[in-house]
Structure formats: C-alpha cells, structure tokens
Amino acid sequence: MSNESLVQLTNVEVERRSIIRALALGLTSMGVLDLEAAQHVHAANAGEKAAAGGPYKVKTFQAEEYKTLRRLCELIVPKDDVSGSALDAGAPEFIDLLCSQNQRLADIYHGGLAWFDAQMRKRVGNRFVEATATEQTAMLDTLVKAEAEETARRSEELVYQRTAIYKDFSNYTVKRQSDLGAGVKFFDWVRKMTVDAFYTSPLGVKDLGYKGNGAYSKYTVPAEALEYAMKRSPFKAW
Amino acid sequence: MAQIARSSGVVDVVVVGSGAGGGTAAHVLTAKGINVVLLEAGPNLVPAQEFKDHKMPSDYAHRGAEDGGALYFGKGKPFGFMSTTSGGWELEGEPYTVGEGSQFSWFRSRIVGGRTNHYGRMSFRFSDYDFKPYSKDGLGFDWPISYEDIAPYYDRAEEFIGVAGSVEGIRSAPDGKFHTPPPAKVHELLIRKSCDKLGIPCIPNRRAVITKNLNGRAACHYCGQCGRGCQTASAYSSSQVQVFPALKTGKLTLITDAMVREVTTDGSGKATGVIYIDRNTRTEKAIKARVVILAASACESARILLNSKTHEFPNGVANSSGLVGRYLMDTVGFGLSGYVPALEGMPHYDTDGYGGAHLYMPWWMWDKHDKLDFPRGYHIEIGGGYGQPGVGSYHGAARRYGYGAGMKQKIREGYGASVGFAGRGEMIPNLHSYCEIDPNVVDQWGIPVLRFHFKWTDYEWKQARHMEKTFAEIIEGMGGRVTGLSAAQRESQGISVPGTIIHEVGTACMGKDAKTSVLNGYTQSHDVKNLYVMDGGSFASNPDKNPTLTINALAWRGCDYLAEEMRKGNV
Numbered sequence: 045m046s047n048e049s050l051v052q053l054t055n056v057e058v059e060r061r062s063i064i065r066a067l068a069l070g071l072t073s074m075g076v077l078d079l080e081a082a083q084h085v086h087a088a089n090a091g092e093k094a095a096a097g098g099p100y101k102v103k104t105f106q107a108e109e110y111k112t113l114r115r116l117c118e119l120i121v122p123k124d125d126v127s128g129s130a131l132d133a134g135a136p137e138f139i140d141l142l143c144s145q146n147q148r149l150a151d152i153y154h155g156g157l158a159w160f161d162a163q164m165r166k167r168v169g170n171r172f173v174e175a176t177a178t179e180q181t182a183m184l185d186t187l188v189k190a191e192a193e194e195t196a197r198r199s200e201e202l203v204y205q206r207t208a209i210y211k212d213f214s215n216y217t218v219k220r221q222s223d224l225g226a227g228v229k230f231f232d233w234v235r236k237m238t239v240d241a242f243y244t245s246p247l248g249v250k251d252l253g254y255k256g257n258g259a260y261s262k263y264t265v266p267a268e269a270l271e272y273a274m275k276r277s278p279f280k281a282w
Numbered sequence: 283m284a285q286i287a288r289s290s291g292v293v294d295v296v297v298v299g300s301g302a303g304g305g306t307a308a309h310v311l312t313a314k315g316i317n318v319v320l321l322e323a324g325p326n327l328v329p330a331q332e333f334k335d336h337k338m339p340s341d342y343a344h345r346g347a348e349d350g351g352a353l354y355f356g357k358g359k360p361f362g363f364m365s366t367t368s369g370g371w372e373l374e375g376e377p378y379t380v381g382e383g384s385q386f387s388w389f390r391s392r393i394v395g396g397r398t399n400h401y402g403r404m405s406f407r408f409s410d411y412d413f414k415p416y417s418k419d420g421l422g423f424d425w426p427i428s429y430e431d432i433a434p435y436y437d438r439a440e441e442f443i444g445v446a447g448s449v450e451g452i453r454s455a456p457d458g459k460f461h462t463p464p465p466a467k468v469h470e471l472l473i474r475k476s477c478d479k480l481g482i483p484c485i486p487n488r489r490a491v492i493t494k495n496l497n498g499r500a501a502c503h504y505c506g507q508c509g510r511g512c513q514t515a516s517a518y519s520s521s522q523v524q525v526f527p528a529l530k531t532g533k534l535t536l537i538t539d540a541m542v543r544e545v546t547t548d549g550s551g552k553a554t555g556v557i558y559i560d561r562n563t564r565t566e567k568a569i570k571a572r573v574v575i576l577a578a579s580a581c582e583s584a585r586i587l588l589n590s591k592t593h594e595f596p597n598g599v600a601n602s603s604g605l606v607g608r609y610l611m612d613t614v615g616f617g618l619s620g621y622v623p624a625l626e627g628m629p630h631y632d633t634d635g636y637g638g639a640h641l642y643m644p645w646w647m648w649d650k651h652d653k654l655d656f657p658r659g660y661h662i663e664i665g666g667g668y669g670q671p672g673v674g675s676y677h678g679a680a681r682r683y684g685y686g687a688g689m690k691q692k693i694r695e696g697y698g699a700s701v702g703f704a705g706r707g708e709m710i711p712n713l714h715s716y717c718e719i720d721p722n723v724v725d726q727w728g729i730p731v732l733r734f735h736f737k738w739t740d741y742e743w744k745q746a747r748h749m750e751k752t753f754a755e756i757i758e759g760m761g762g763r764v765t766g767l768s769a770a771q772r773e774s775q776g777i778s779v780p781g782t783i784i785h786e787v788g789t790a791c792m793g794k795d796a797k798t799s800v801l802n803g804y805t806q807s808h809d810v811k812n813l814y815v816m817d818g819g820s821f822a823s824n825p826d827k828n829p830t831l832t833i834n835a836l837a838w839r840g841c842d843y844l845a846e847e848m849r850k851g852n853v
Contacts, residue, residue, distance in 0.1 A: 138343075236354075236680060239680045244340055254669075272628045273471075
C-alpha cells in the first residue's frame with residue numbers, strides 16, 4: 045500500500061525553513077541556487093515513508109466497500125507505460141481520510157458505493173468488484189454517456205432560456221433525465237477526488253512533467269521549447 | 283516634530299487599516315519622525331507560520347482540499363488552501379447586505395497587510411488622460427490632480443516597493459522606475475505574435491516584485507508563488523515592506539484586532555480621534571489624535587465615515603456633499619481561455635517565473651473611440667504554462683474525457699497547452715452603484731453594516747463584448763480554439779460579478795469643489811481638515827489600471843502634504 049503523501053514529515057518542514065532562510069540571506073551571490081534542495085519538500089523519500097507509515101489503516105469504509113472504492117480509483121486512473129495508477133498515488137487513502145473527517149462526504153461515498161453494487165447486481169447478478177473488467181468498464185461507459193447527454197441537455201436548455209429568439213417555449217420538449225442520475229453524480233465525485241489525489245501526488249506531478257517550484261537567481265526560457273512551439277504555430281518563425 | 287502626543291494621551295496620527303494606503307502612511311510618516319498609531323482590524327501577520335511558499339499539495343494529507351474536503355463543498359479558503367488570504371467574501375459575524383436587484387461581493391482581509399499579502403501585484407501607472415476623463419468624453423468626473431502632480435510619487439512608490447517592468451513609451455502605460463523584468467515565456471511569445479497582427483501592444487508585465495536586492499529584501503527567486511506570501515519579501519506587501527520596517531523606527535505603535543467604529547469630532551469641525559472595539563475583550567476604546575487617516579479600504583472607510591454621526595455631521599463626518607459611499611466602482615472583468623495545439627508536446631520547462639504573467643497588453647485604442655461603441659478601455663492579463671498541479675486542476679478535463687487510460691493521456695497532452703485572457707476594464711461611475719448604512723443590521727461588534735447597490739450599464743457590457751471578440755481573435759490568430767463557456771453562457775455570464783475583481787474604489791471621491799466631492803487632491807477631507815482617506819476611496823474614476831500602485835502614490839503624496847501642514851502648525 046502506498047501512501048507516501050499522507051505522511052507528514054517534520055524534518056522536511058525543517059528543511060523548507062532552512063532553504064527559505066538561505067534565500068533570504070541573498071542568493072544573488074550564489075548563482076543558481078541548489079535547485080535540488082529547493083525542490084526538497086515535496087519529494088518525500090521512500091525510506092522515510094516506510095519508517096513512518098506502515099500499512100494504511102482504513103478509517104471510514106467497511107472492507108468490501110473499500111475494495112469497490114479501490115477498484116473504481118484504479119479504473120479511473122489506471123497504470124500505463126508512463127506512470128502508475130491512482131492506487132499507487134494513494135487515492136483510496138485520500139478519500140477515506142477526508143470521509144473520516146466529514147460525515148456528509150462519507151454519506152455520499154457509502155451511498156454511492158452501495159448504488160454501484162446494486163446496479164451491477166441488476167445488470168449481471170454480481171457485486172461491482174465481482175464483475176468482470178469488461179462488465180465494469182461497460183457500466184462506467186454507460187455513466188459517462190449519460191453524463192454527456194445530461195450536459196448537452198442542460199446546455200440546450202440554457203440556450204433556450206437565454207436566447208432572445210426562443211421567447212416561445214411551446215416547441216421545446218424537455219428530454220427526460222436519465223435514471224442513472226445518482227450514479228452519474230457519484231461517479232463524478234469519485235472521479236474528481238481520484239484525479240486530484242493522483243495529480244497532486246509525486247507520481248502525478250512527475251507524469252505531467254511539472255518542473256517548477258524552484259529557486260533561481262535568473263529565470264530563463266529554453267530555446268528548444270521556443271523553437272518547437274514556433275515551428276508548429278501559424279507564425280512558423282520569429 | 284512637535285511631540286504633544288504621549289503625555290496628554292494624544293498621538294500625532296492615527297491610521298486605520300494596514301494595507302497599501304495605511305502601510306504607506308505608516309512608513310512615510312514615521313520616516314519623518316511623526317508618531318503613528320496603526321489600527322488593524324485583524325491579527326498580526328506571522329509570515330513564517332502563515333505562508334505556504336515552496337509547499338506542494340502532497341505535503342498535506344488533504345492535498346489542499348482541506349480537512350473533510352471542505353473545498354469540494356465550496357467552503358475552502360478563498361483562492362485556494364495555499365493562498366495567504368486571511369479573510370474572504372463572507373466573514374463570520376460581520377455581514378453586509380445587498381439591495382434588491384443588485385449583486386455585489388466584498389472581499390475583506392482582516393490581517394496586518396490586508397489584501398496586499400496576496401494580491402496580484404500588477405502595478406500600472408494611470409495615464410495622463412486617466413486623470414481628466416470627463417474632459418475627454420464628458421462622462422464621470424475629472425480628478426483635481428494631474429499626472430504631473432502624482433508622477434514624482436509614482437517614482438517614489440515604485441522605487442520603494444520595487445516594480446519590475448520595461449520602458450516602452452506607450453501613452454496608456456506611462457513608464458516608471460523599473461527593475462529588470464524576466465523574459466517572456468513561450469506561450470506569451472506566441473500571444474505577442476498574434477497581438478502583433480492585431481496591432482495590440484504586448485509588453486513586459488509590471489508587477490511589484492523585485493529582481494535585484496532592495497532594502498534588505500532578496501531578489502525574486504522565481505518560484506511563482508507570490509499569492510502564497512513571500513518569505514523573502516521579494517514581492518511587495520505592506521506588512522513586510524512597510525509596516526514591519528516602520529515598527530523598527532520606534533515611532534510606530536501597531537494595535538491589532540481593533541475594529542474601528544467611528545471618527546470622533548470636537549464640535550468645531552475637527553476630528554479628535556477614533557473609537558474602536560477591541561475584538562479580544564469586546565470592549566470599546568478611544569484613541570485621541572491630532573490627525574485621523576482612514577485607510578480601511580474604500581468601502582470600510584465609507585462605513586466608518588457614515589457611522590460617525592453627530593449634530594454637527596448628521597449625515598456622517600466629512601459628508602456635507604452627501605457623496606460618501608456614492609460612485610462605488612469596481613473593474614470590468616471578463617475572461618476567455620483557448621487551447622493551442624502548437625504548444626502540445628512541447629519540451630516542458632519551468633513556467634512559474636516571477637508569479638503571474640511576464641507579458642501583458644496595455645490599452646491600445648485611447649485615441650480611436652470613434653471606432654468603438656463604448657467609452658474608456660481595458661488592459662489584458664495572460665494566463666498559461668505548466669502550472670503546479672493542484673486539487674481541482676483537472677476536474678474539467680476529467681469530465682470531458684471520461685476516465686481511464688484515454689483520459690490520462692488527454693490530460694498529459696493538454697497540460698500547458700491552454701492560454702487564458704482576462705480583461706480588466708474601466709467602468710463609468712453611475713448613480714446606481716453605491717454603498718450605504720443598512721439601518722436594520724449590525725455586526726457582532728454592534729457596528730451598523732453596509733448595504734450595497736450596484737449596476738453595470740451598457741458601457742460596461744459593450745466593453746466586455748469587445749474583450750470577448752478580441753480574446754477570440756488572439757486565440758484564433760495563434761492557431762488555437764476558444765474553450766470554456768458556450769456562446770449562450772457568455773451571453774448571460776459575460777461580465778464579472780460586481781466586486782469580484784476586488785478593485786472597489788471611489789466611495790469618497792476627490793475633487794476641486796466641496797459640494798461635489800468628499801476629499802481634495804491630497805486625500806484630505808474638504809469638511810474636516812485633519813481627516814484623510816488614503817485608500818481607494820479617493821478615486822474619482824477607476825481607470826483600467828489596477829489600483830494599488832496609485833493608492834501607494836496618493837497616500838505618499840498625502841502624507842508629504844500632511845507632514846508639511848503639521849510642521850506649519852495647521853493641524
């Protein structure tokens with residue numbers, strides 16, 4: 045179980061302070077300040093994690109609920125050839141922790157996870173985690189499709205409401221909302237929190253290739269980046 | 283300097299509020315040897331505890347979503363967990379009300395330094411024509427001062443707080459005393475190319491961030507996190523740059539958690555001090571002073587003036603004109619984003635820079651109003667780059683792409699390939715936009731609260747539509763496509779909610795005539811000669827330049843004048 049980011053590292057905080065102090069003492073004389081050191085705080089190291097962490101103790105969910113949650117997280121952000129999955133990034137732990145602090149959020153998850161199981165039983169006679177991967181993705185595809193239809197419907201409605209030429213509503217029939225509404229809503233919850241957990245983890249930051257949060261005496265823009273974008277732009281060259 | 287003060291319990295000057303105006307007043311006056319008591323409604327600021335610069339979301343178990351995922355329920359810290367804001371759109375126990383049919387949002391920061399701790403640090407001088415708008419187009423009011431009057435104080439303010447920028451010779455964006463600006467980022471250079479084709483100037487941004495050491499402050503180290511507060515004070519805040527150093531002079535007394543209720547007067551037309559509530563003990567306290575300077579923010583200062591009612595001043599002190607609270611202005615805001623395929627797959631690099639954009643577009647049509655269907659103008663701010671991933675950064679993309687490996691790949695590809703534009707324009711002061719005392723509501727300190735009324739007119743709506751058209755042209759010119767709001771949404775939501783740009787000014791406007799203005803050109807009350815308003819309240823118009831630098835400069839100028847008056851024994 046990986047939950048490196050859930051562990052607060054006090055020595056890291058001490059390090060951050062010393063870096064900031066170094067910056068305050070004046071970095072102009074030093075040329076490029078130790079970028080590695082400045083980036084310090086975030087790259088939590090594996091040894092410390094193992095020492096301080098140990099296996100994560102689930103706070104909010106029953107064992108079976110947690111299995112379903114883990115499977116959803118993994119389906120939302122799976123492992124690929126660039127990076128690991130939401131499980132590797134500590135998404136289930138993140139959701140469990142926040143739910144343990146907020147009953148309203150916990151209720152959303154308890155209810156949503158139960159909905160997923162009930163729905164899957166109706167579809168294939170099995171709970172969500174017991175269904176095949178194909179059955180699981182088929183269900184998520186259905187929800188995503190229902191979500192897209194709902195978004196389109198709302199947008200159309202908005203156009204009708206806002207556009208002057210549609211003062212007359214007599215020709216407008218409201219399409220019935222899908223009965224998957226509760227599932228769509230819950231899936232959006234678990235998706236947005238999984239995506240947050242993944243992309244804010246060291247794993248996700250590396251996947252995206254965020255290079256910032258540094259400390260330099262001079263800011264520069266690499267010529268190769270400039271060349272690349274300019275060539276692909278309508279301007280072609282400088 | 284005469285030290286009547288201490289023995290008789292009367293201080294030289296009491297300053298209410300420690301933001302841009304109050305911080306400047308505290309610094310300038312104490313440097314002249316004048317004793318100042320500075321009242322701040324919130325607590326002191328402790329940068330080492332408060333600021334989260336150089337943190338990553340993964341340093342927190344909640345990743346920035348806050349305990350219990352407060353962010354997901356719209357109850358997160360304004361501008362995000364990492365931001366150094368102390369305050370918000372709503373403050374517990376300190377309501378304000380909004381008149382029927384109006385919309386207004388009021389951001390209040392109760393902490394030493396106020397909103398300068400987190401603001402965008404855009405530092406633009408007003409242009410010469412900005413001081414004479416009525417003379418130019420017959421709308422609004424001329425200022426009683428000209429660009430020449432304020433220019434030396436722009437110099438001083440820029441040299442003291444430190445502003446990076448470049449000399450360009452553009453009339454709408456007068457040049458100043460600048461530190462060297464950092465180079466433009468790739469997406470900004472594409473934007474500049476597109477602007478070149480449209481005849482829009484695109485120049486180095488001007489932000490109150492130093493790029494060489496200044497007065498014991500370290501030069502910017504380009505972490506791009508000014509909004510979180512800067513422990514090296516490379517970005518200006520009145521707390522770190524003015525208030526804390528002024529405390530070292532021994533001339534400044536800072537009193538925190540002091541909610542000022544009213545200005546006291548002596549029955550002969552002079553202010554004698556202020557009454558405040560000590561928030562910690564809920565007791566009422568009085569300070570006697572030779573001079574009172576209000577710098578509590580435009581609306582808060584108006585509230586204090588309007589709540590200071592006596593037989594002598596039945597409509598509130600300094601309000602013989604009836605204009606206190608009137609002609610409230612915010613900045614016209616509109617934003618549009620675009621996706622730029624040319625940026626897709628570019629070798630990633632650090633785009634954090636000195637925080638915010640490295641380029642911006644000043645207004646370019648100040649002499650072409652015959653071609654426009656609205657008066658005045660706007661400047662354009664730019665967004666884009668490989669931002670630090672945070673909670674909420676990819677909700678939209680996730681919804682768009684569903685889930686799974688495909689979504690992951692799309693988010694990866696789209697990272698850093700979007701640009702955003704924000705227009706910041708000038709509104710025309712109007713009779714429907716003002717604040718007044720709500721006769722039915724008091725806050726938890728027993729102080730009557732403000733009620734806001736606000737209306738955008740056709741002038742502002744048409745300007746916002748011009749922004750929309752311009753931004754779309756810039757995006758399309760660089761081979762991009764407009765994203766975000768649908769056409770229908772833009773039609774209905776196509777202008778910022780009043781107050782949300784947090785440039786509210788003009789509630790105690792300056793002018794030549796005591797009948798048609800509240801203050802003179804030195805921010806001194808026409809009615810009460812030892813009372814000044816040194817925040818954005820004094821603005822006679824709200825040009826398309828962010829107000830802070832002009833608040834700094836006007837406060838500096840007002841303090842020079844005040845010190846001279848004190849020396850002459852006129853107050």
